[in-house]
Amino acid sequence: MKPLLFKSMSRYFVTAVLCMSAVPMFAQTAPPPSLQAAATAPAPAAAPAGPAVPNNQDYRLGAGDAIGVQVYQSPDLSIDARVSESGVISYPLVGSVQLGGLTIAEAEKKIADALRSGGFVKVPQVNIVLRQVRGNQVAVLGQVSRPGRFPLETFNTRVSDMLAAAGGTTATGDDVLIVTGQRDGKPFRKVIDIPALFLNEKSDEDIVLAGGDTLYVNKAPMFYIYGEAQRPGPYRIERGMTVMQALAQGGGPTVRGSQNRLKLHRRDASGKVVETTPNLTDPVRPEDVIYVRESLF
Numbered sequence: 001m002k003p004l005l006f007k008s009m010s011r012y013f014v015t016a017v018l019c020m021s022a023v024p025m026f027a028q029t030a031p032p033p034s035l036q037a038a039a040t041a042p043a044p045a046a047a048p049a050g051p052a053v054p055n056n057q058d059y060r061l062g063a064g065d066a067i068g069v070q071v072y073q074s075p076d077l078s079i080d081a082r083v084s085e086s087g088v089i090s091y092p093l094v095g096s097v098q099l100g101g102l103t104i105a106e107a108e109k110k111i112a113d114a115l116r117s118g119g120f121v122k123v124p125q126v127n128i129v130l131r132q133v134r135g136n137q138v139a140v141l142g143q144v145s146r147p148g149r150f151p152l153e154t155f156n157t158r159v160s161d162m163l164a165a166a167g168g169t170t171a172t173g174d175d176v177l178i179v180t181g182q183r184d185g186k187p188f189r190k191v192i193d194i195p196a197l198f199l200n201e202k203s204d205e206d207i208v209l210a211g212g213d214t215l216y217v218n219k220a221p222m223f224y225i226y227g228e229a230q231r232p233g234p235y236r237i238e239r240g241m242t243v244m245q246a247l248a249q250g251g252g253p254t255v256r257g258s259q260n261r262l263k264l265h266r267r268d269a270s271g272k273v274v275e276t277t278p279n280l281t282d283p284v285r286p287e288d289v290i291y292v293r294e295s296l297f
Helices: 003-026 033-040 104-117 159-165 194-199 243-249
Strands: 066-071 079-082 088-091 095-098 126-132 137-142 148-151 176-183 186-193 214-217 222-227 233-236 257-267 273-276 289-294
Touching (some): 066 088, 066 104, 079 088, 095 104, 104 126, 137 159, 159 176, 159 214, 186 194, 222 243, 243 257, 243 289
Parallel strands (some): 222 289
Antiparallel strands (some): 066 079, 066 126, 088 095, 137 148, 176 186, 222 233, 257 273, 257 289
């Protein structure tokens, strides 16, 4: 082979190799599938906002309430305090401050005015946080599962809320509830139909409670059945109960008894017990006594 021809072929071979090796340097490689999916995937939806914190600005402070007082840019004036029995807290520089009976907003303004008038802070920004409610309490008594005193956790606690906190009425509890207390400095008393609180969509009877209120559930009215009844004894009177339903409550007459031979003992207006022969459709009244007599045959 001629030397010139060999040199030309060698130069051509070297050029081809260099071109082939340069291709990967300039080629754009495709991204991995995972990166492609991440690039094309839609942005995640924003998380829904959490439930709103209830506004307690209308809550009125009472004895025993624990509060936190914070003053903007004045950490030395930020304290935790408890309202005394007389409604007072002890505050730095100011001394005793009467907060009992004030709303949160009114208490904030009162402390701010005291700091400003005393020359301690020019433009005080006071914030009060209600940490624990102890002052405003409601007593629930009578035929409920857990009688006792319960705090008003919020300023709009209603009768149904407090009745639920007490575990509801017992099996011997009445269908009515009596609320007593004070409104605008005057005695307050209201009789509430308990089933109506929950059966109606919006009941005007479900009133807002105030500190110092008392809820009382009396014992339900009873009737008594004896004689030739399957289960003699006292029973709760249901609404609209008839003599026939009362007899069924007692298990009905025995094999020796007769539903047609009943005697009803009831007190009249003067308190005297009167014996009558009732019809099965007659209504049953509180303290009625039904006697099931033996059959004649």
